[in-house]
Amino acid sequence: MDITVVSAFVLLGLMGLLFGAILAFIAKKFAVTVDERVSQVLEALPGINCGACGYPGCSGFAKSVVDGKAPVSGCIPGGKAVADNIAQILGKEVGENVAMVAVARCGGGCQNAVDKYEYKGLMDCRAAYILGGGPKQCDYGCTGLGTCVEACPFRALTLGENRIPLTDFDKCTGCGICVRICPNNVMMLIPADQMVYVACNSPDKAAATKKACAVGCIGCQLCLKSCPKEAIRINGFLAEVIDENCIGCGVCILKCPTNAIVDRGTGIPLPEPEKMTRRRLKKEAEGKKDKKSPDETTLIETSNGSNQPESQPENEN
Amino acid sequence: MNIGNLMIIAISAILINNFVLSRFLGLCPFLGVSKKIDSSIGMGMAVIFVLTLASAVTWIIYEYFLLPVPQNIIYRIFHLFNTSTTPEMFDLAYLETIAFILVIASLVQLVEMVIQRVSPPLYESLGIFLPLITTNCAILGVAELNTITIHYSFIESTVHGFSAGIGFTIALILMAGIREKLELADVPPAFKGLPIAFIVAGLMSLAFLGFSGLSF
Numbered sequence: 098m099d100i101t102v103v104s105a106f107v108l109l110g111l112m113g114l115l116f117g118a119i120l121a122f123i124a125k126k127f128a129v130t131v132d133e134r135v136s137q138v139l140e141a142l143p144g145i146n147c148g149a150c151g152y153p154g155c156s157g158f159a160k161s162v163v164d165g166k167a168p169v170s171g172c173i174p175g176g177k178a179v180a181d182n183i184a185q186i187l188g189k190e191v192g193e194n195v196a197m198v199a200v201a202r203c204g205g206g207c208q209n210a211v212d213k214y215e216y217k218g219l220m221d222c223r224a225a226y227i228l229g230g231g232p233k234q235c236d237y238g239c240t241g242l243g244t245c246v247e248a249c250p251f252r253a254l255t256l257g258e259n260r261i262p263l264t265d266f267d268k269c270t271g272c273g274i275c276v277r278i279c280p281n282n283v284m285m286l287i288p289a290d291q292m293v294y295v296a297c298n299s300p301d302k303a304a305a306t307k308k309a310c311a312v313g314c315i316g317c318q319l320c321l322k323s324c325p326k327e328a329i330r331i332n333g334f335l336a337e338v339i340d341e342n343c344i345g346c347g348v349c350i351l352k353c354p355t356n357a358i359v360d361r362g363t364g365i366p367l368p369e370p371e372k373m374t375r376r377r378l379k380k381e382a383e384g385k386k387d388k389k390s391p392d393e394t395t396l397i398e399t400s401n402g403s404n405q406p407e408s409q410p411e412n413e414n
Numbered sequence: 415m416n417i418g419n420l421m422i423i424a425i426s427a428i429l430i431n432n433f434v435l436s437r438f439l440g441l442c443p444f445l446g447v448s449k450k451i452d453s454s455i456g457m458g459m460a461v462i463f464v465l466t467l468a469s470a471v472t473w474i475i476y477e478y479f480l481l482p483v484p485q486n487i488i489y490r491i492f493h494l495f496n497t498s499t500t501p502e503m504f505d506l507a508y509l510e511t512i513a514f515i516l517v518i519a520s521l522v523q524l525v526e527m528v529i530q531r532v533s534p535p536l537y538e539s540l541g542i543f544l545p546l547i548t549t550n551c552a553i554l555g556v557a558e559l560n561t562i563t564i565h566y567s568f569i570e571s572t573v574h575g576f577s578a579g580i581g582f583t584i585a586l587i588l589m590a591g592i593r594e595k596l597e598l599a600d601v602p603p604a605f606k607g608l609p610i611a612f613i614v615a616g617l618m619s620l621a622f623l624g625f626s627g628l629s630f
Contacts, residue, residue, distance in 0.1 A: 100503050104488045108479055108506060112513065116520035123524055127531040227603050 134186055135163050141182040142172055147250055149173040149272030163187065173270045196289040197271030199254075199264055203239040203283045204296040204312040204357060206259030210238055211309050226280035234309035237298040239283045245275035266361070287361075291340040293350065296359040300333040307355075314357040320349035423570055424577035425628070433552045433578050434585040435615075435622040440552030443543045444586060445611055453539035454590035458583025460529065460540070462576065464521050464547055465556055469575025471521070472514045472557040473568050480506045480513065514557045515548075522548045552582060588618065 138159040145155075150171045152158040161167035162183060169189050170180035183189075203210075216225050216232035222244040230236040241260030253268035254275060262275070266289070275284040283298050295314055299306050303315035316334030328342035329349060336358070338349075350358045433439045440461075447457040478487050482505035489504045526544050530537045537544065547553065556578045560571035592614050601610050 100492065100499065101505070104492070104504050105506055105509055108488060109509065109513065112516055116516065120520060120523050123527055127527045129530050
């Protein structure tokens with residue numbers, strides 16, 4: 098055999114062998130002890146690397162859980178079963194985990210919100226947002242191009258007739274991907290048992306909001322004043338429902354002059370009090386069962402009663 | 415060879431022929447790891463280490479194993495058994511790229527293991543760019559310049575590699591400093607993120623071209 102060929106083999110072979118030996122020695126000397134719980138947790142996870150936990154893949158999440166940075170129940174697709182497994186591995190308790198769902202804080206859409214200009218570009222909210230904050234007069238509202246719908250890994254979002262994303266609450270896992278992708282911060286996570294929310298994102302003053310949108314929150318404080326449980330907070334000119342206090346009675350929905358407050362059960366402002374939300378039915382059933390909180394039951398009853406005369410003319414109209 | 419000569423090599427590699435801003439080598443980590451000053455310093459140190467050692471080791475391999483010269487070690491070993499062999503039969507210069515990459519990859523592996531042990535936060539912040547030093551063209555570029563293009567001596571090669579690393583680190587830290595300030599600047603939305611970083615890199619490159627007026 099040609100000696101040149103042999104020497105090339107010898108040279109590269111020896112180099113590889115030498116460097117390999119040095120690296121093996123260094124690897125032994127500088128070995129990093131990997132926490133074996135990380136690999137155990139990783140095995141317990143679904144391993145689909147969906148990223149719904151907010152970490153890059155399952156391995157990133159496993160590491161953070163073991164470090165105590167991420168909650169045990171952080172794996173959203175895995176649900177309770179995976180959370181229990183992880184808690185067992187780490188010897189921790191599964192914390193009280195509030196399930197969240199995503200809703201669109203906007204009722205504008207193509208019917209209620211005034212257009213600023215006609216957008217004829219890439220059908221992507223993020224692209225439209227760069228052009229002066231989107232094609233709507235309201236700078237805070239939904240552009241309605243459906244970027245969140247495409248981004249949702251669980252196909253829980255659809256664009257409604259009004260081109261506002263509607264959430265399928267059975268499919269939504271509260272992963273928050275739509276919240277992160279929405280350029281206008283329209284999508285918001287709310288606790289899964291919170292039925293009433295303010296479907297507006299505009300902190301503008303009343304006049305500006307009114308000009309841009311028929312169903313914007315104008316900060317009139319009627320809901321704040323009517324709420325029996327102090328479950329409304331006004332930030333600037335935008336109302337917000339405080340979940341801890343809200344009993345889902347729906348008084349604010351009826352009081353709101355612009356129909357900006359929405360009940361999740363129906364997705365529209367309730368025209369009549371008979372259309373009770375699941376939450377209200379539940380609350381009432383509980384109240385009747387154990388009469389422990391008579392205040393609450395009476396409140397609901399009175400609020401329902403007082404609302405009836407107000408809402409009926411609305412229906413007739 | 416004297417100290418003055420080495421100084422000239424160093425200054426030329428740091429300022430005049432800065433590897434990032436004048437030769438446009440190693441742009442990937444230059445834009446990838448220049449978001450925070452801390453991690454850019456760590457990256458710079460890792461690159462200096464790899465560059466210096468790679469320059470030294472590749473020079474030895476090129477001069478003593480690849481070139482068909484009488485001091486070629488493979489030739490000498492074969493010559494012991496068979497006196498009819500000549501140095502020309504051991505012209506392995508065509509193996510230079512694979513041999514250099516082998517050296518660089520091993521060094522990067524070594525650095526990676528050491529950093530992972532010594533400073534896990536730095537290891538985390540460098541992320542994928544640490545193993546990517548392997549394919550950092552600045553390092554292969556320095557090795558090629560040392561051996562083939564300019565043909566430095568051993569000491570000159572090592573100094574050249576070291577100062578190339580210093581030049582890379584300076585460019586990286588300057589860039590990181592500017593980008594930290596840029597975070598707070600009112601950048602037009604279309605230019606946010608990488609676009610403005612590229613513009614900054616171009617302006618820095620223009621500024622560094624001013625050093626080409628330096629003469630000795």
